[in-house]
Amino acid sequence: xxxxxxxxxxQNNATSMRVGIIAGSGSLPLAxxxxxxxxxxxxxxxxxxxxxxxxxYADFPHEVIRITKVGRFLKALxxxxxxxxxxxxPVKRPDLKNLVPDMxxxxxxxxxxxxxxxxxxxxxxxxxxxxxxxxxTVVGVHELATDLLVATGCLGKVTPSAGDEADIAAGIxxxxxxxxxxxxxxxxxxxxxxxxxxxAEGTDKLLMRTSEFAWDEPAGVLVKLSKPGQELAADMxxxxxxxxxxxxxxxxxxxxVEAGLTLVLDLKETLRRANEAGLFVVGLDPKNIIK
Numbered sequence: 318x319x320x321x322x323x324x325x326x327x328q329n330n331a332t333s334m335r336v337g338i339i340a341g342s343g344s345l346p347l348a349x350x351x352x353x354x355x356x357x358x359x360x361x362x363x364x365x366x367x368x369x370x371x372x373x374y375a376d377f378p379h380e381v382i383r384i385t386k387v388g389r390f391l392k393a394l395x396x397x398x399x400x401x402x403x404x405x406x407p408v409k410r411p412d413l414k415n416l417v418p419d420m421x422x423x424x425x426x427x428x429x430x431x432x433x434x435x436x437x438x439x440x441x442x443x444x445x446x447x448x449x450x451x452x453x454t455v456v457g458v459h460e461l462a463t464d465l466l467v468a469t470g471c472l473g474k475v476t477p478s479a480g481d482e483a484d485i486a487a488g489i490x491x492x493x494x495x496x497x498x499x500x501x502x503x504x505x506x507x508x509x510x511x512x513x514x515x516x517a518e519g520t521d522k523l524l525m526r527t528s529e530f531a532w533d534e535p536a537g538v539l540v541k542l543s544k545p546g547q548e549l550a551a552d553m554x555x556x557x558x559x560x561x562x563x564x565x566x567x568x569x570x571x572x573x574v575e576a577g578l579t580l581v582l583d584l585k586e587t588l589r590r591a592n593e594a595g596l597f598v599v600g601l602d603p604k605n606i607i608k
Contacts, residue, residue: 336360336461337399337453339390340369340379341406344582345458345555349405350377352462361397363390368408384408391451402453403461404445404552407519457549458580467556467600469576473588475597477571481538483509485573485599488540489606496544502554505569507537515541520556524563535595537569542606543578556598557582558590565594576600 336353340346340362346369353360354377362379364371371381378397382389394402445455459466471477477485484506491504491511501515505527512530515523520541527537541554556574564572572591579600581587591598 334358334401335397335399336456337394337397337402338362339402339404340364340374341404341408342368343406343555344557345580346405347373348465348582349403349458349462350374352465361393361399363393365408369406387447394453400454401456401461402448403456403458405458407552457553459549459553459578465580465582467574467576467579467581469600469602472584472598472600473591473596475571475592475595477538477573477597477599480508481570481597484538484570485540485601487511488538488573489542489601492540492542493545493606496542496547499544502544503539503541505537505539505567512537520560521563524560524567524569527569528563528567530567532568535568535570537567539564539569539572540574541572541579542575542601549578553580554578555580555582556587558586561587561590561594561596561598564596565590569596571597571599573599573601575603575606577603 336358338346338350338360340350342365346362350360350362360377362369362374362377364374364379364381366381366383368384369381371379380393382393449455487509488504488506491506491514492502495501495504495514501517501523503515503520503523505512505514505523513523513527518526520539524539539560541556543549543554547553554574556572556579560572577600588598590596
């Protein structure tokens, strides 16, 4: 299938394109579906069993499918005339020993088994390549809903101090290093000291872990960036209101993310919580982040 510009398709003939959303956990799939519907589109959601909560999607056409039933995914996408596919929301890495896949799932698992040894990016790239080979156009959430992307600069009322800026610079160096090894997307820096680095647990649990070291006066910065060569169509750095609340519980000073390459869920609520807690939220110019 010839890949088309998502923006041009949406603007010129939205009826020729239908987006199928493979929904994992978290708020991102619902935010994307709501954005597309507000634009006059009719997305179809395939909820990954055990990840997405069906009750949250009662107002959208959807069905729940086990992650190993790849054939059912493909049949549903074809039946619903979906032309473009996006993966939204995290999905736990499956236990390959306990899977009972269908025939298409067996084919995909052959790719996943080898790709899983290369980390999360290798796994996501294997999945997206497989879907492309089946004739669908794979697009990232950031391509479908640019209004969910973090803008450059200070987003709220609070601005970082000179010390915070130094911690952000240190955080960029650390995250670039661990990202190159496909370990994680984030780190927490306090006065130049690496307090914590994200691994398989994700950003929320990173912040929860950091809260154990909370100090009386707010200090420290969460820095979150995309990894070099990251498969953004399937996995993009994301923050939201809960990120801010957890950062506040950890007594951090603020959050710095990559502008244009980070999604923000419910920007208004995210900034309300940040302003209320006295935290800054900064979108870093990607041009200043060499990977």
